[in-house]
Amino acid sequence: MAKSEKVQVAGNNLVCPVCGYDEFWKRETLMNTAGATFLGFDWANQAAQNYICDKCGYVYWFLEK
Incomplete structure (x- = not known):
C-alpha cells in the first residue's frame, strides 16, 4: 500500500x-x-488523480484541465 501524506x-x-x-x-x-x-x-482516455483518506477511505477526484 502507498504511504499516506499531507497534500x-x-x-x-x-x-x-x-x-x-x-x-x-x-x-x-x-x-x-x-x-x-x-x-x-x-x-487513450484521460487520467484523474485520486487522493484517498487514510482514515476513512473517502476519495477525492481531480482532473487536469
Missing part, C-alpha cells in the same frame, strides 16, 4: 470532508469512455 491542491491543504483527517495516499484512475473502450483504446 496541497491549488495552494490549499486537503482535509477529508467526512472525518477531518489530513493524510491521503494517491493513485491515478482512467476516465474511461464508452467509445474508446468499444474500440479497444482505453489507454
Whole structure:
C-alpha cells in the first residue's frame, strides 16, 4: 500500500470532508469512455488523480484541465 501524506491542491491543504483527517495516499484512475473502450483504446482516455483518506477511505477526484 502507498504511504499516506499531507497534500496541497491549488495552494490549499486537503482535509477529508467526512472525518477531518489530513493524510491521503494517491493513485491515478482512467476516465474511461464508452467509445474508446468499444474500440479497444482505453489507454487513450484521460487520467484523474485520486487522493484517498487514510482514515476513512473517502476519495477525492481531480482532473487536469
